[in-house]
Structure formats: C-alpha cells, structure tokens
Amino acid sequence: MGHCYATVIHNHPHMSLEAVIDPNPEAAKAFRHSFRCKSYGSVEDCLAAGHQAEGAVICTPPASHAEIATQLLENRTHTLCEPPLALDPESAEKMKETARRCAATLMMGSKFRFVADVIQARGLIQAGILGHVLEFEGDFRETVDMTSRWNVQPELSGGGVLMDSGPLAVDVVRYLFGPIQAIRAEEGRRVQSREVEDTVRLELSTEPGILGTLHLSWALKNNGEDYFRIYGTQGNMCIGWRKSFYRPTGAADWIHFGEGYSTQKALGLQLSHFMDVVSGEEVPEITAEEELASVRVIETAYRSLATGRHMHIGAADPDAARARKLSLISSSAKPFPTWIFNR
Numbered sequence: 001m002g003h004c005y006a007t008v009i010h011n012h013p014h015m016s017l018e019a020v021i022d023p024n025p026e027a028a029k030a031f032r033h034s035f036r037c038k039s040y041g042s043v044e045d046c047l048a049a050g051h052q053a054e055g056a057v058i059c060t061p062p063a064s065h066a067e068i069a070t071q072l073l074e075n076r077t078h079t080l081c082e083p084p085l086a087l088d089p090e091s092a093e094k095m096k097e098t099a100r101r102c103a104a105t106l107m108m109g110s111k112f113r114f115v116a117d118v119i120q121a122r123g124l125i126q127a128g129i130l131g132h133v134l135e136f137e138g139d140f141r142e143t144v145d146m147t148s149r150w151n152v153q154p155e156l157s158g159g160g161v162l163m164d165s166g167p168l169a170v171d172v173v174r175y176l177f178g179p180i181q182a183i184r185a186e187e188g189r190r191v192q193s194r195e196v197e198d199t200v201r202l203e204l205s206t207e208p209g210i211l212g213t214l215h216l217s218w219a220l221k222n223n224g225e226d227y228f229r230i231y232g233t234q235g236n237m238c239i240g241w242r243k244s245f246y247r248p249t250g251a252a253d254w255i256h257f258g259e260g261y262s263t264q265k266a267l268g269l270q271l272s273h274f275m276d277v278v279s280g281e282e283v284p285e286i287t288a289e290e291e292l293a294s295v296r297v298i299e300t301a302y303r304s305l306a307t308g309r310h311m312h313i314g315a316a317d318p319d320a321a322r323a324r325k326l327s328l329i330s331s332s333a334k335p336f337p338t339w340i341f342n343r
Helices: 002-011 025-035 043-048 062-074 089-101 116-126 161-177 263-278 288-307 318-326
Strands: 016-021 038-040 055-058 078-081 106-108 133-141 180-187 199-206 211-217 226-232 235-240 244-248 255-257 338-342
Touching: 002 016, 002 025, 002 263, 016 025, 016 043, 025 038, 038 043, 043 062, 055 062, 055 263, 062 078, 062 089, 078 263, 089 106, 089 288, 106 288, 116 161, 116 226, 116 235, 116 244, 116 255, 133 161, 161 180, 161 199, 161 211, 161 226, 161 288, 180 288, 199 288
Parallel strands: 016 038, 055 078, 078 106, 133 211
Antiparallel strands: 016 338, 055 338, 133 226, 180 199, 199 211, 226 235, 235 244, 244 255
C-alpha cells in the first residue's frame, strides 16, 4: 500500500512527494531514487532535519500507528492513517484528542467511500430502488502468501486477516447500511500461520435491523466478480471489482452502474478529499465517531473470537481488553513507509 500511495502522490497534479520515512535503509534508498524524494530512518530524524510538510500518510504496521501519528500530530502535521486507526479504542481516542489539542487533522483511510460504484450503490439504496434491504454479504477473500510478511507477526500487526481486512470491510457496511449493532466472529482452520487468524467469518446486524455476513481470508479466494451482494424486498444488487448491477423484482435484465474498482483512483480521490478537509474546503467524509466505531467493532470481533459469543458493540469488557493488550508484545520496529507530502 505504501508504494501505491507514493505513486498517487507523485503523479497528483496538486501534490508533491517530499520524503519517505522507513527504518530499512535499503528500502528507503530505493524509494528515494524511484520518486526523487528525501528519505529518513525515523520521524525523529525527519523532524530533527527541520523537514516541514503539510501532510503525511502512515502505511506502517498497525502496532506503530498510535506512536507515529502522535509524533506527527504534535508537530502539527496533518495525518492520514491507513486502517486500522489503532489496535484498541483507548489508543484511538488518545490519537483523536492529540489531533484536537494540536489543531491538526487526523483521518483514517476509507478508500471504498471514494469508489464510484459504492457511492452510487448507497444512493440507489437510499432512493429505495431495492425496497427495504434485509440482508447483505461481503466477500473479501483473496489468496495471499503472508508467511514471510509482517502481517503474521502479532507484535507488529496486532492480529491477522481480521485486523488487516476487517476495518475496511466494516466501514463499507457502516457506509451503506448504518452503524453496526452486534457481531459474532468465527475463525477457520489456520493454514499460513499459527500466530494469527487467516480466515474469519463475521455475522453482523446493523442498527436499522439489517443482517449480514462478511468473509475475510488470505487462504481462500472469492471466485466471483463481486465483493458485496445486497438483498432487498424489491430487488437485489451486486457491487463488483469490474462492474456492478442491480435488478428490481420482476425485471428481466440486470441494470449496469458504476465503473469498477481502481485502487489508484480511490486513493487519489481520498487524498484530494483529505487535503480539502485540511484547507477547510470540505467536511470529512468519515467522521471521528465513525473512525472510533470502526476500532470498537474490530476489538469486539476479537472478543467474540476468543469467547465464541455474539457480542453487542460497545459492551465494555475491561478484563478482555487488558488481556488482549498484554498478548501483544511492544515493538519499536516500523517496517514500511510513512509518506510526507505537500500540496
């Protein structure tokens, strides 16, 4: 994801890539040469060099998000952080408080909110094209070999596929169907690593009373062309990677809409929006409460995995939260970059 952001910033007509922060000297050197920008081994080195920039994008493993974001925000650098925002609600709330205190913008990445098909799907749902939506199914299964990546090191990742793919998946649910009220998580057999989960199924219910299932996996592949299927009393809808369709009840043919999914385009629109928020031209597409809710949903899902229970979001369980924190070994390693840019 770091390379995708670098490419988008480098090619953006109204942004310039100033620097990369990466503790791996070889990686930093490669990025510096590829994008003709400065490089630093840490945020401290960057700040000590007097390097000032308008914005930063954090693409590091989740365990380092809170620390790096706090350093950047206290320097009044507006910060876009790849999801998850943090490993737990307490850390996320502290990050948000730091942003308020330092008068800096902190925003969690939510790229699917900038995908034309998802935006149009939301409009069609709200217009009542499908009648009352009763159920949905999201499928984010993709075979990826994570065995040699930081994702299977819980001290860096904070978890497996649930921590990696879950935040974006539940954000799409919230964007389309409203706040998530309750969740039950089940884990499949671990294939790639004994340390973290690589296949998870989430059963969710939203506050409007819509039921849904999310499939997350690094070990299985979704062979279909769509990643969201939506079922209403007056029609069905499929949001796809290449094309999207809906069909009202009784209609003979599916109706095409949207333009498919493009990571580069979604990130470009997200970055433009982020900088417009910084300049006061737009209000955030994702609110602070929605960002914190995303962290709470994932934390609750992990508690459900541990207990096997159906859990209501926000039901406090301090002992479980403390146990989860203690299970993660603190680490200062921060592989993968933080991007510094100006508009």
